[in-house]
Amino acid sequence: MAAPVMAIVGTPNVGKSTLFNRIIGQRMAIVENRPGITRDRIFASTEWRSRSFRVIDTGGLEVGQVDEITLRIRSQIELAIDEAQVIVFVVDGLNGVTSADEEIANLLRRSGKPVIVAVNKLDNVERGSLAYEFFGLGFEQTLGVSAEHALGIGDLLDAVFDFFPDESTDQEAIDEDAIKVAVIGRPNVGKSSLINALLGEDRVLVSDQAGTTRDAIDTSLTLDDAKFVLIDTAGMRKRGKVYEATEKYSVLRALRAIERSDVAVLIIDASSGIIEQDKRVVGYALDAGKAIIIAVNKWDAVEKNGKTAQEFEKMIRSHFPFLAWAPIVFISAKTGQRVRKVLEIAAEAAENHAQRIATSTINTIVQEAVAMVPPPTDKGKRLKILYATQVAVKPPTFAVFVNKADMMHFSYQRYLENKLRESFGFLGTPMRILIRERNSHERR
The missing domain is CATH 3.40.50.300 (P-loop containing nucleotide triphosphate hydrolases)
Known part of the structure; x- marks a missing residue:
C-alpha cells in the first residue's frame, strides 16, 4: 500500500x-x-x-x-x-x-x-x-x-x-502473497518491453519515444506456481527535464511504485552504458530498503567476445559499489533472452528480503567472526560485542549490542555484515545493522 x-x-x-x-x-x-x-x-x-x-x-x-x-x-x-x-x-x-x-x-x-x-x-x-x-x-x-x-x-x-x-479502503491493495516487482530505470531502457516479454503479449504500451509510460501500471503473472505483480514505472528523467508538462508527475509516481514493491529491478541499457541517472534511480529503491536486481537490457545489440559480460559486470560493480550484493542478469527484452531469469532471481531475492534468522544462530556466527578478527581498540579499551539479534525483515535488520557504540568503526561493522552474508546468503537484499549500547540506547 x-x-x-x-x-x-x-x-x-x-x-x-x-x-x-x-x-x-x-x-x-x-x-x-x-x-x-x-x-x-x-x-x-x-x-x-x-x-x-x-x-x-x-x-x-x-x-x-x-x-x-x-x-x-x-x-x-x-x-x-x-x-x-x-x-x-x-x-x-x-x-x-x-x-x-x-x-x-x-x-x-x-x-x-x-x-x-x-x-x-x-x-x-x-x-x-x-x-x-x-x-x-x-x-x-x-x-x-x-x-x-x-x-x-x-x-x-x-x-x-x-x-x-x-x-x-485503499484501492492499491493487492494480493499479499504475490511478489511485487517494480521495474525501474531511466526512460527508453526497455522497462515496458521487459514486462511484455514476460507476459507474452503487448499489454503495456511500448514506443521508441522516451517517456511513453506516464503512470505506474500493475500486471499480475504466475510463473512456476509463484505469483508476481509487475509494476511498470514511468521512466525517471534527469532533473532538468522532470517537470515537463507531459511527465512532471512521473518521478513521484515511480517512487510510490517502489514503495509498494518487494523487489526493484533496475534496467540498464547495454548500448549506452551507465550514467549518473541510473545511480539516482536505484538510490530511491536502496533508501526504501527494497531488494534489488540489476538487469542489463539490449544485450543482443552488443558486440561480444569471451570477456564482454565479465568486463561489463566489473564496470557495473565499480559504478555501484554499494550494491555488491545485487545480482546482475544480462537480458534482451526484444528476443526474450533470459527474461524469465529475472523473475526467478526476483523470487529468491524476495525470500531473502523476508528471511528471519534465529537469535542463537546469529550469535554463533557473530562470535565466530569476533574470534577470527577481534574488535578494534581505542586507548587501551576494546570494543566488546555482547550479543546480536534480528529485529526486522524487509530488509533484514540486526541489532548488535556492544559496550561502547562510539568504538564501532564502519569497517568492522561491514566485516560483520559480510560474515552474516557469507553464512545466510541474503542475495539481492540490503541489510541494516544497528549498533546499540548495553543500555539499549541506540547510538548509530
Missing part, C-alpha cells in the same frame, strides 16, 4: 523547510553526499499516530516572476499538489497576509484538495492572535504554529492525519 502524501507549499522564507525538518525529525540537506549516489532530496517518509506518510517540501513560489527557475518551482509545486492527499500552506504570521499568499490560495482552491493553513513564527502566546487574519484566505483549517520551537506541530499533524484515506 502506498503511503499517503502531504505537501508543504508557500512563498520563500516562511519556514517551509524548517517545518519539513521538524515533521520528519531530522535536518535533511537538499543534496545528500553518499558514495556512488547523487540525487536531489525534496521528500521524506515519517509517521504520525502509527501511520506512515510521505512529506514533500517544495521551493518557495515567487509570484509574478517568469524566469526559468521560478517556472520550474511552480511546476514542482503543481506536482506536489497533484500527488498529495492534503496540502499544508505555510504563511508568515509576522508579515500578515500578502498578495503572494492570496495568489497561492487561489491556486490551491482550484486544485480541489484539502488545505490546512499553517501560520508560522507564532513563537509565544502574545503572537497567537496574529493567526486570525489568515482566516481571510478562505480555508477553514487555519492553525498557528512555530516550526522553529515545535509549537502546535502535534495539532497540525492531527489535522493532516484526518485527511488521509482509510487504510482499509
Whole structure:
C-alpha cells in the first residue's frame, strides 16, 4: 500500500523547510553526499499516530516572476499538489497576509484538495492572535504554529492525519502473497518491453519515444506456481527535464511504485552504458530498503567476445559499489533472452528480503567472526560485542549490542555484515545493522 502524501507549499522564507525538518525529525540537506549516489532530496517518509506518510517540501513560489527557475518551482509545486492527499500552506504570521499568499490560495482552491493553513513564527502566546487574519484566505483549517520551537506541530499533524484515506479502503491493495516487482530505470531502457516479454503479449504500451509510460501500471503473472505483480514505472528523467508538462508527475509516481514493491529491478541499457541517472534511480529503491536486481537490457545489440559480460559486470560493480550484493542478469527484452531469469532471481531475492534468522544462530556466527578478527581498540579499551539479534525483515535488520557504540568503526561493522552474508546468503537484499549500547540506547 502506498503511503499517503502531504505537501508543504508557500512563498520563500516562511519556514517551509524548517517545518519539513521538524515533521520528519531530522535536518535533511537538499543534496545528500553518499558514495556512488547523487540525487536531489525534496521528500521524506515519517509517521504520525502509527501511520506512515510521505512529506514533500517544495521551493518557495515567487509570484509574478517568469524566469526559468521560478517556472520550474511552480511546476514542482503543481506536482506536489497533484500527488498529495492534503496540502499544508505555510504563511508568515509576522508579515500578515500578502498578495503572494492570496495568489497561492487561489491556486490551491482550484486544485480541489484539502488545505490546512499553517501560520508560522507564532513563537509565544502574545503572537497567537496574529493567526486570525489568515482566516481571510478562505480555508477553514487555519492553525498557528512555530516550526522553529515545535509549537502546535502535534495539532497540525492531527489535522493532516484526518485527511488521509482509510487504510482499509485503499484501492492499491493487492494480493499479499504475490511478489511485487517494480521495474525501474531511466526512460527508453526497455522497462515496458521487459514486462511484455514476460507476459507474452503487448499489454503495456511500448514506443521508441522516451517517456511513453506516464503512470505506474500493475500486471499480475504466475510463473512456476509463484505469483508476481509487475509494476511498470514511468521512466525517471534527469532533473532538468522532470517537470515537463507531459511527465512532471512521473518521478513521484515511480517512487510510490517502489514503495509498494518487494523487489526493484533496475534496467540498464547495454548500448549506452551507465550514467549518473541510473545511480539516482536505484538510490530511491536502496533508501526504501527494497531488494534489488540489476538487469542489463539490449544485450543482443552488443558486440561480444569471451570477456564482454565479465568486463561489463566489473564496470557495473565499480559504478555501484554499494550494491555488491545485487545480482546482475544480462537480458534482451526484444528476443526474450533470459527474461524469465529475472523473475526467478526476483523470487529468491524476495525470500531473502523476508528471511528471519534465529537469535542463537546469529550469535554463533557473530562470535565466530569476533574470534577470527577481534574488535578494534581505542586507548587501551576494546570494543566488546555482547550479543546480536534480528529485529526486522524487509530488509533484514540486526541489532548488535556492544559496550561502547562510539568504538564501532564502519569497517568492522561491514566485516560483520559480510560474515552474516557469507553464512545466510541474503542475495539481492540490503541489510541494516544497528549498533546499540548495553543500555539499549541506540547510538548509530
